[in-house]
Amino acid sequence: MKVLSLIFAFTLSAVVATAGGDNKKFIKTMETTIAMLDTVESPGSMMAVSNRFERIANAEQKEWLPLYYAAFCQIMISYMESDNEKKDEILDKAQALVDKANELEKKNSEIHILMGWIYSARIMVDPMTRGQKFGPQSSAMYTAAEQYDETNPRVDYMRGTSLFYTPPMWGGGKDKALPVLETAAEKYKNFKPKSSIHPTWGEKQTLEMIAQCNEE
Amino acid sequence: MKHLIGLIVACLILSSAWAQTKISGKLTDDKGAAVPFANVFIKDSYDGASTAEDGSFSFDTFEEGDAILAVSVIGYESFEQAVKLEGKPLAINPQLKAQVKELDMVVISAGAFEASDEKKAVVLKPLDIVTTAGAAGDIFGAIQTLPGTAQIGEQEGLFVRGGSAAETKTIIDEMVVQNPFFSSVPDVPQRGRFSPFLFKGTVFSTGGYSALYGQALSSALVLNSADLADNTQTGIGLTMVGPFLSHTQRWENTSVSVSANYSNLEPFFKINKQLADWQEVPESAGGEVVFRQKTSKTGIFKLYGTYSGNRLALNTPNIENPDMPNSFALENTNIYLNSSYKEWLNENWSVFVGTSYSKDLDDIEETTFNLESDEELTQGKLILNRQLGKFSALKFGGEVHSMTSFGQFDAFANDLEDTYSAGFVEGDIFISSKLATRVGLRVENSELLNQQNIAPRTSLAYKTGENSQMSLAYGHFYQTPENQFLYQLENLDYERADHYIINYQRMNNDRTFRIEFYDKEYSGLVKSVPDSAQWLNNSGEGYARGFDIFWRDKKTIRFVDYWISYSYLDTKRNYRDFPIEAQPTFTSTHTFSLVYKHWISKWRCNAGATYTYASGRPYFNPNRSAEEFHSDVTPDYHNLSLNLAKLTSIKGQFTVLFLSVSNVLGIENTFGYRYSADGSRRQTVGPPNLRTIFFGCFISIGDQ
Numbered sequence: 001m002k003v004l005s006l007i008f009a010f011t012l013s014a015v016v017a018t019a020g021g022d023n024k025k026f027i028k029t030m031e032t033t034i035a036m037l038d039t040v041e042s043p044g045s046m047m048a049v050s051n052r053f054e055r056i057a058n059a060e061q062k063e064w065l066p067l068y069y070a071a072f073c074q075i076m077i078s079y080m081e082s083d084n085e086k087k088d089e090i091l092d093k094a095q096a097l098v099d100k101a102n103e104l105e106k107k108n109s110e111i112h113i114l115m116g117w118i119y120s121a122r123i124m125v126d127p128m129t130r131g132q133k134f135g136p137q138s139s140a141m142y143t144a145a146e147q148y149d150e151t152n153p154r155v156d157y158m159r160g161t162s163l164f165y166t167p168p169m170w171g172g173g174k175d176k177a178l179p180v181l182e183t184a185a186e187k188y189k190n191f192k193p194k195s196s197i198h199p200t201w202g203e204k205q206t207l208e209m210i211a212q213c214n215e216e
Numbered sequence: 217m218k219h220l221i222g223l224i225v226a227c228l229i230l231s232s233a234w235a236q237t238k239i240s241g242k243l244t245d246d247k248g249a250a251v252p253f254a255n256v257f258i259k260d261s262y263d264g265a266s267t268a269e270d271g272s273f274s275f276d277t278f279e280e281g282d283a284i285l286a287v288s289v290i291g292y293e294s295f296e297q298a299v300k301l302e303g304k305p306l307a308i309n310p311q312l313k314a315q316v317k318e319l320d321m322v323v324i325s326a327g328a329f330e331a332s333d334e335k336k337a338v339v340l341k342p343l344d345i346v347t348t349a350g351a352a353g354d355i356f357g358a359i360q361t362l363p364g365t366a367q368i369g370e371q372e373g374l375f376v377r378g379g380s381a382a383e384t385k386t387i388i389d390e391m392v393v394q395n396p397f398f399s400s401v402p403d404v405p406q407r408g409r410f411s412p413f414l415f416k417g418t419v420f421s422t423g424g425y426s427a428l429y430g431q432a433l434s435s436a437l438v439l440n441s442a443d444l445a446d447n448t449q450t451g452i453g454l455t456m457v458g459p460f461l462s463h464t465q466r467w468e469n470t471s472v473s474v475s476a477n478y479s480n481l482e483p484f485f486k487i488n489k490q491l492a493d494w495q496e497v498p499e500s501a502g503g504e505v506v507f508r509q510k511t512s513k514t515g516i517f518k519l520y521g522t523y524s525g526n527r528l529a530l531n532t533p534n535i536e537n538p539d540m541p542n543s544f545a546l547e548n549t550n551i552y553l554n555s556s557y558k559e560w561l562n563e564n565w566s567v568f569v570g571t572s573y574s575k576d577l578d579d580i581e582e583t584t585f586n587l588e589s590d591e592e593l594t595q596g597k598l599i600l601n602r603q604l605g606k607f608s609a610l611k612f613g614g615e616v617h618s619m620t621s622f623g624q625f626d627a628f629a630n631d632l633e634d635t636y637s638a639g640f641v642e643g644d645i646f647i648s649s650k651l652a653t654r655v656g657l658r659v660e661n662s663e664l665l666n667q668q669n670i671a672p673r674t675s676l677a678y679k680t681g682e683n684s685q686m687s688l689a690y691g692h693f694y695q696t697p698e699n700q701f702l703y704q705l706e707n708l709d710y711e712r713a714d715h716y717i718i719n720y721q722r723m724n725n726d727r728t729f730r731i732e733f734y735d736k737e738y739s740g741l742v743k744s745v746p747d748s749a750q751w752l753n754n755s756g757e758g759y760a761r762g763f764d765i766f767w768r769d770k771k772t773i774r775f776v777d778y779w780i781s782y783s784y785l786d787t788k789r790n791y792r793d794f795p796i797e798a799q800p801t802f803t804s805t806h807t808f809s810l811v812y813k814h815w816i817s818k819w820r821c822n823a824g825a826t827y828t829y830a831s832g833r834p835y836f837n838p839n840r841s842a843e844e845f846h847s848d849v850t851p852d853y854h855n856l857s858l859n860l861a862k863l864t865s866i867k868g869q870f871t872v873l874f875l876s877v878s879n880v881l882g883i884e885n886t887f888g889y890r891y892s893a894d895g896s897r898r899q900t901v902g903p904p905n906l907r908t909i910f911f912g913c914f915i916s917i918g919d920q
Binding site (some may be wrong): 089133 | 253266290291342868
């Protein structure tokens, strides 16, 4: 009897361990994959990281974060691609991933930042015909992202970045970007991600750009 | 006891050791080439790997039993294979099928030039229309730089491959537009009524067009209006001729735009010397409403309405009595409404329903007569589309037009009524990615003529290489005679043209070359037969043959985009009041145009030039015998126009400043001559002004 109950307890704990372990496994795998983002150098290795996130997304159909990170990777890859046609294909994929994430997690500030970012990445393909269309669409997404979470530093980081790279005659420039980036830096200081796998990126780049603004 | 637990633990360890399966292999495409960076994984698990540069992959999985190995990568069809995971290493070498992209498919393109943002394999972008020098922002002006069109400077319209302006129909959202241009003024060409910004796509067909459209012997200009507006914004335009205001509001699934404009050519005439003798400066006012409602993920309802009124007066020379010029005064009111609804019923079926209404009122006072005309056209159209696989589709449907035309010519009143109906069916069948055919049939009935016609249309396209293709097209095209003849005699039949087209096209990334040979055979044209009891019949005929060449290059010179068009045309007709078969006055044998655009990024400036040349056109000289009809030819036509558009921002708002100079060289082109009745005097028909300067700005205020 004792033996039986022991076996029973053992199997039960094993089951519980695997059940709890599932979530642990998810978080653990996410953590290690997110950490890989810092070591990525080539489009190929970024692709490998993106593929990992996609595999996780595939297994964890209810989680928006793997989709979010996979889309993030795709956007990064699009900037490394020089062929315009392929760039668009990659951004189509990023859009599909982000749309799926948006279905799972409505009105999410971080997801809307990626949505806005995809629009600005698309402008690069054909600035003449796309600038006027996608520019405002991109900023509309950042406005939404701000509405959903005022404390999100990545809203100001993205806005500051686009001002940083816009020529002064177009209403951009370093002097315009600086105060926005400083707001971003301030928000980064106080920003606490909801968990170890929620987005935290952008602080280092913000500080780098602030330094560049102050150089002159 | 301990023994037992140890056994269980050992079993568990053993079983997990047993469950680890190594999967490795090499991923290739259907041509045997390695596919790198693909995602190879066990479905519903975290286990998987990315392929290396050489397509190889290898990973371990702890999953066991029946599982699915999946592969996904951009540009290829996804791949799945059932596997049994039993701890034994698996070697799998998946082969992926390259996805058939729209870009790689053969395109049914004979006769057509397409401008679109959405499709990739197109000759023009909508923005190209706006930035073409000499086009002055007019859709029709830009289309005139494409091969197949004649340079006609004394009247509006698209004269395509030996066809008259009446042989080209403008179609907005599947429905024919009755009055696409402002009302005609003697020897002063008029602009189109529609702004190029309304449309997301344009197909200009110089022949062999789809069975979905009819009533055009030569050409169809198919304009597809834009969907939901992208953003909420306010636009302010300020040009030499007046202001333009618009506001667009965008909600999630709805957008509404309202705009108003007023124009008065007084300042324009002050700066640009007029050869025409204006008595009342042209003045116009109008408004526009554009409503869009997304009814579902795939459905959209569109409503477009525009109203405009304009008036002007000028004196035209009187050849019979030079001291007493003719006067011409015009007042016009035009209303146009167009609504449509398009929806996918399921994966395979889509439906389009459209209605349109237009009313055009002209009040013309000339020296010797008054003319009041009132034209109305109501249309309904239904198109059902059945998708056959990814690319092939079958379309069918019908349309009904109810037209009334009333003309009061002094004491004489004329009126015409016609109910025209048509049914059509057309299949776009892709036999492979290289070979496609379009087969269509159109059946028409006109109550006024009391005649029916059956018009078959077909084309075939074959991809000869990665970037090149050949196309053939053939079809019958019918058109109801123009109202001016029907007023005289209703007992007429359709005019007809048969098109034969062969086309070769090479297109890669930023270079396009096209050559197209055509033969158009006219029959049943309205012909005057003064000696018979019936003074008109359908015995006229003719032909138009030639070839068009188009070359566009955006690549060779950095920041430069240019295109060259050349058309050769051999055409003769014996119709209307022609005594013999002769070349019509609206045709040139050689037409050439060069459009050049230069993007100067330093100044955010787009500079452009357009040069057009056309060889002389025949004209009627009453001093010639009937055998020598149209044997005289005008001097050649030359025109050079420049434009400059600067993109900038005023108080952070997107602003375009533009300046254009038409006919920079101030050449006084001759379009023809008008003779006195006795043939003793003649006058030149020329442009209403020579060099003209036009400038303005457009500011768009959006939420930034």
